[in-house]
Amino acid sequence: xxxxxxxxxxxxxxxxxxxxxxxxxxxxxxxxxxxxAGRSVEPPELLQWLFxxxxxxxxxxxxxxxxxxxxxxxxxxxPARSTPWNPQAALALTLVAVGGLRFxxxxxxxxxxxxxxxxxxxxxxxxxxxALAAGLIYVAAGYLVRRLTRWTRAEVSPRDLSALxxxxxxxxxxxxxxxxxxxxxxxxIALSSLHLVSLQVVVGEALxxxxxxxxxxxLASGAxxxxxxxxxxxxxxxxxxxxxxxxxxxxxxxxxxxxxxDEFRLSYLTxxxxxxxxxxxxxxxxxxxVPTAQLGLMVALMVTESRAATAFEYQMLVLALALTSMYIxxxxxxxxxxxxxxxxxxxxxxxxxxxxxxxxxxxxxAELSAALAHDLNQPLxxxxxxxxxxxxxxxxxxxxxxxxxxxxxxxxxxSSRAGQYVRRMRDFFRxxxxxxxxxxxxxxxxxxxxxxxxxxxxxxxRVETSIEPGLPPLRIDAVQAGAALDNLLGNAxxxxxAVPPPRRIVVLARRQADxxxxxxxxxxxxxxxxxxxxxxSQLFKPLATSKPHGMGLGLALSRSIAERLGGGLSFDxxxxxxxxxxxxxxxxxxxx
Amino acid sequence: xxxxxNDLNVTGSWVYxxxxxxxxxxxxSLLLQLRGFSTAVYDSAEAFLGADAFERPACVLADVxxxxxxxxxxxxxxxxxxxALPFVVMTAHGDVATARMALRxxxxxxxxxxxxxxxxxxxxxxxxxxDHAQVERARSREGVLARMQRLTERELEVFxxxxxxxxxxxxxxxxxxxxxxxxxxxxxxxxxxxxxxxxDLFRIRFELDGASAVASPPKTLS
Numbered sequence: 001x002x003x004x005x006x007x008x009x010x011x012x013x014x015x016x017x018x019x020x021x022x023x024x025x026x027x028x029x030x031x032x033x034x035x036x037a038g039r040s041v042e043p044p045e046l047l048q049w050l051f052x053x054x055x056x057x058x059x060x061x062x063x064x065x066x067x068x069x070x071x072x073x074x075x076x077x078x079p080a081r082s083t084p085w086n087p088q089a090a091l092a093l094t095l096v097a098v099g100g101l102r103f104x105x106x107x108x109x110x111x112x113x114x115x116x117x118x119x120x121x122x123x124x125x126x127x128x129x130x131a132l133a134a135g136l137i138y139v140a141a142g143y144l145v146r147r148l149t150r151w152t153r154a155e156v157s158p159r160d161l162s163a164l165x166x167x168x169x170x171x172x173x174x175x176x177x178x179x180x181x182x183x184x185x186x187x188x189i190a191l192s193s194l195h196l197v198s199l200q201v202v203v204g205e206a207l208x209x210x211x212x213x214x215x216x217x218x219l220a221s222g223a224x225x226x227x228x229x230x231x232x233x234x235x236x237x238x239x240x241x242x243x244x245x246x247x248x249x250x251x252x253x254x255x256x257x258x259x260x261x262d263e264f265r266l267s268y269l270t271x272x273x274x275x276x277x278x279x280x281x282x283x284x285x286x287x288x289x290v291p292t293a294q295l296g297l298m299v300a301l302m303v304t305e306s307r308a309a310t311a312f313e314y315q316m317l318v319l320a321l322a323l324t325s326m327y328i329x330x331x332x333x334x335x336x337x338x339x340x341x342x343x344x345x346x347x348x349x350x351x352x353x354x355x356x357x358x359x360x361x362x363x364x365x366a367e368l369s370a371a372l373a374h375d376l377n378q379p380l381x382x383x384x385x386x387x388x389x390x391x392x393x394x395x396x397x398x399x400x401x402x403x404x405x406x407x408x409x410x411x412x413x414x415s416s417r418a419g420q421y422v423r424r425m426r427d428f429f430r431x432x433x434x435x436x437x438x439x440x441x442x443x444x445x446x447x448x449x450x451x452x453x454x455x456x457x458x459x460x461x462r463v464e465t466s467i468e469p470g471l472p473p474l475r476i477d478a479v480q481a482g483a484a485l486d487n488l489l490g491n492a493x494x495x496x497x498a499v500p501p502p503r504r505i506v507v508l509a510r511r512q513a514d515x516x517x518x519x520x521x522x523x524x525x526x527x528x529x530x531x532x533x534x535x536x537s538q539l540f541k542p543l544a545t546s547k548p549h550g551m552g553l554g555l556a557l558s559r560s561i562a563e564r565l566g567g568g569l570s571f572d573x574x575x576x577x578x579x580x581x582x583x584x585x586x587x588x589x590x591x592x
Numbered sequence: 593x594x595x596x597x598n599d600l601n602v603t604g605s606w607v608y609x610x611x612x613x614x615x616x617x618x619x620x621s622l623l624l625q626l627r628g629f630s631t632a633v634y635d636s637a638e639a640f641l642g643a644d645a646f647e648r649p650a651c652v653l654a655d656v657x658x659x660x661x662x663x664x665x666x667x668x669x670x671x672x673x674x675x676a677l678p679f680v681v682m683t684a685h686g687d688v689a690t691a692r693m694a695l696r697x698x699x700x701x702x703x704x705x706x707x708x709x710x711x712x713x714x715x716x717x718x719x720x721x722x723d724h725a726q727v728e729r730a731r732s733r734e735g736v737l738a739r740m741q742r743l744t745e746r747e748l749e750v751f752x753x754x755x756x757x758x759x760x761x762x763x764x765x766x767x768x769x770x771x772x773x774x775x776x777x778x779x780x781x782x783x784x785x786x787x788x789x790x791x792d793l794f795r796i797r798f799e800l801d802g803a804s805a806v807a808s809p810p811k812t813l814s
Contacts, residue, residue, distance in 0.1 A: 377685075383706075385623050
């Protein structure tokens with residue numbers, strides 16, 4: 001089953017490769033996801049078929065119950081024939097847990113029949129009454145498992161395992177309290193040995209439930225599909241189980257047949273193959289391995305013709321083995337599931353991040369070209385309009401030469417403005433072709449101011465510049481650094497449009513103490529309304545803007561320019577007025 | 593009262609240019625002046641709104657993207673005003689959404705930069721003609737209103753009944769006066785309203801009902 005399952009899984013029904021997503025490369029991961037999410041928990045078809053035919057189910061169940069009861073009726077102790085493990089109880093519990101209370105009568109009938117046929121109890125006696133009560137206890141236990149745990153419907157947690165163990169012990173205690181006194185009443189056992197018989201019943205019942213109930217519950221409900229740990233290992237499940245059986249066989253032979261020491265001294269060795277198997281194959285692995293070990297032990301005890309009392313002593317070992325293996329298995333399953341969820345989550349996160357980055361890139365490109373078109377269109381529009389005006393002037397009989405010259409000068413100016421803009425954009429886009437030049441700080445700031453002189457004057461803004469004396473010249477691409485500075489000043493001018501005069505911009509240039517390298521910090525402050533709180537975190541992202549018609553690219557571009565130049569651009573949130581810092585390197589020995 | 597303005601000469605009317613780019617602003621103003629329009633230029637929407645009373649007829653030629661208040665906001669502000677100036681918007685973006693918004697808010701036209709001269713002239717002409725018509729309508733409505741003020745109470749009532757489609761006989765019955773008296777009232781009010789025919793009265797009534805800022809609206813007939 002397992003090899004086929006692993007190979008077929010990616011094409012399993014319901015699996016549809018989404019065209020927008022990357023195809024899932026790690027098959028194991030996608031298959032695991034499928035199990036966690038897609039597969040519903042359903043009993044096997046045969047069982048469903050039987051559920052619809054209660055009479056047939058009753059016959060099959062009673063037959064199976066009697067067969068198991070009879071089959072495990074070895075090492076029975078005393079005239080009451082209490083056996084060291086009662087897996088048939090697990091069968092009863094499973095039927096109610098998976099099928100529901102409607103099958104309770106079948107369970108009770110099977111238990112009573114077994115008492116009559118297997119132990120040949122006299123009909124109507126106290127032991128018959130005890131059997132009836134035991135059947136009802138099994139029904140109650142099954143109902144509790146169905147209501148309180150997730151064994152039959154979802155992934156099993158350690159809490160569910162503990163609940164099952166508690167229910168198993170509760171059931172066995174209840175049965176022991178019934179069976180012992182009943183048998184004593186019937187005169188089958190002496191009152192003096194009541195406590196011993198009761199203990200034997202508790203162990204036999206509890207062990208039967210703990211060993212057999214987990215695999216039966218998982219298989220009958222179909223929940224075992226959820227418990228397969230690491231889909232890539234399913235192909236190895238059969239192989240590993242074979243190895244386990246082999247290892248157990250070798251160990252049991254060593255312990256019981258070769259007997260280098262007293263068999264008890266070596267019995268702990270059975271833990272050695274069980275623990276790694278449970279680790280590797282999770283709860284379902286443990287649920288299969290424990291009955292395997294139990295069967296092996298029973299066979300070994302039978303072959304060596306041990307005494308029944310010895311068999312009981314070994315049941316304690318199996319109990320410890322079962323609980324240990326199952327807890328290890330359930331933890332391993334949990335860990336595997338958590339790791340899988342984490343991996344899925346991480347992949348989704350990565351995909352989201354990639355998609356976001358891609359969107360931003362696309363948007364930035366679109367916005368950038370729109371900004372480029374806008375800034376080129378302005379001078380082009382002016383040129384066209386001036387040219388038409390010039391024509392109108394020239395068409396007149398009496399040519400106004402001064403006017404014509406003015407217009408032509410304006411055309412030339414607008415054209416050179418457009419050319420300058422194109423050059424600047426080209427420089428910006430052409431990565432790595434930065435032209436370093438020595439430029440004095442005063443010149444850099446002066447040029448930027450000159451670009452914006454017109455707007456500054458119109459808005460009635462007072463610009464205060466303060467430059468630390470004795471600064472070394474910068475060795476940077478002056479056009480690009482100027483563009484970043486232009487942008488900061490332009491933002492300041494725009495911000496000031498929203499407030500009444502007096503309007504003030506402060507530009508400071510001073511050496512910045514940095515641990516690693518000397519930097520020049522140009523600070524631009526304005527007395528505008530400030531940056532809205534909600535915008536601060538994404539100030540430097542493209543498309544973030546507080547201007548109703550801004551492109552939201554300026555600061556993002558300026559920062560990338562500054563960083564490309566080896567500096568940085570930051571917003572000073574601590575300052576009381578809007579403050580931006582443009583850092584530029586002043587390394588004299590910079591060679592570019 | 594002539595609303596046929598398609599061949600109206602609009603030269604000499606005012607064009608208010610609102611544009612923040614100095615060269616674009618200057619070139620547009622120059623071209624429009626050479627084409628015979630009067631121009632006034634503003635570098636922002638705020639500057640335009642702060643200006644004194646406007647000469648009419650006129651129109652606004654504004655860029656969409658302005659520092660501070662945008663061109664679209666300016667347009668909205670002006671259209672709230674009851675004497676709305678016709679608006680022509682320009683953009684260097686050519687984006688459809690903005691154009692649609694501007695046109696929905698009542699812009700006459702949407703010009704893409706670089707601006708084609710013919711498009712500009714067409715848009716300006718349409719805008720100015722529409723303002724001419726608006727100014728004309730306002731002027732005629734004012735005249736009608738002034739004349740209506742001169743009617744007596746009874747004459748106003750008779751005016752309403754007549755324009756409501758009632759016969760003289762019905763009016764006489766309603767007020768308990770003779771038909772002859774109704775005819776006298778009617779003749780006098782037609783004289784005061786400078787109406788030659790009954791049809792003129794209907795047109796006056798129509799004009800008054802259509803006006804939003806009528807001082808004393810005629811009472812409705814039940």
